[in-house]
Structure formats: C-alpha cells, structure tokens
Amino acid sequence: SAVISQKPSRDICQRGTSLTIQCQVDSQVTMMFWYRQQPGQSLTLIATANQGSEATYESGFVIDKFPISRPNLTFSTLTVSNMSPEDSSIYLCSGADVGKQFFGPGTRLTVL
C-alpha cells in the first residue's frame, strides 16, 4: 500500500489569503485526488489531479478557487485561494491505482 504525507498538517489563516497544501506519495500512483471534509461531514471530492494537465473538477468546485498541480506521479498541490471562514475544513489527498485508494492524514485548515 502507498504511504501518503501532507504538509502542513494544520494551519490557521486570515481571510483573503491563500494556502498551498502539498501531497507526497512514496510510490508512483496512477491517480491522485483531493477531497474536502467539512466539520462533522463526510468527504466530498474536489477534483482529480491529472499529471501534466489541468485537474478535473467536480460540480461546485472551480479552478480559480482551488488550483491544483501535479507535476509527476508522486506529488500534487492544492491551493485554497482567497479564503473565507467557510473554507475551514480538513483537506485530504489520496493516491489510487486500479482497485484501491489510499489517503493522506489530512490538512486541518481554520480560516479566521
């Protein structure tokens, strides 16, 4: 199974600023994803991070708000832009190969 790490593990940010979250996988994976988990809620998929091309966003999520990069098969970043308190959530990345998906520990973001 793949081991996934995320940086930072948590952060407190001011509204209007941006935060970039890094996701590192210890082995090459075919697919990488970014999810959001709002307080007390289940996980919601934000986008699929595509290597070398633009991410594929789910309904309700846009590139201007959540730009994503994936320069290679083991690394991806998610930026939360122009933050507001409603963006306070846990952000999780995952890596997947055919059949299974593995998750990072999450980044707990609080926006004041």
Added chain:
Amino acid sequence: DAKTTQPPSMDCAEGRAANLPCNHSTISGNEYVYWYRQIHSQGPQYIIHGLKNNETNEMASLIITEDRKSSTLILPHATLRDTAVYYCIVRVAESFGNEKLTFGTGTRLTIIP
C-alpha cells in the same frame, strides 16, 4: 455509482463481532462493494472490497447477499481501536479512470469496553 444506505450509528462490545450492514439495492453487475473506515482525525483507510463472493482479509470479512442488494462487514473480534466511521461505497472497480470514491454518511461504530 449506486447509492448506499447505512445505519448512522452502532455500538458493539469489545471482543464481540461487529456486523455493519449496508444496503445497495440499485447496484449494477459491474459494481463492487468497498468498505473504508475513518478513525478520528485520520484519513480514510481501505478495509476490503468484493464483487459477489464473500471476501476475508486480515482486517475483516465481507458478506454479500446472493442478489447483491446488501452486504455486511464483519469485524470478528472488535477492539477499542475499531471505533471509527465506516463507509460502504459501491463503484466500478479495477477499471482505469474509475477510481474516484463517493462517500456517504457512513456508520459511526463505537466499541464499548
């Protein structure tokens, strides 16, 4: 992907078998049943998946009914560390490009000492 229905919460005594049900009456023939769990403050963890035959691994057993409209995840000897939210997810698997997961609300399992 087919929709799943799970009870919102369950309790189980430590050392007993925990049986978590999941209904997926609209499942298609090429859709698998996946189980993940999320322990507090951690990312989800893969447990097991199956198509139509019962499956067992070191963590759990998965029992799928013959009509595939429901399944049960069994943790044979529950420990306090099994306290978590358990998600039953139905999706097409083992097919490139179909790996994204749709999480429902899951079952919050509490193991009682």
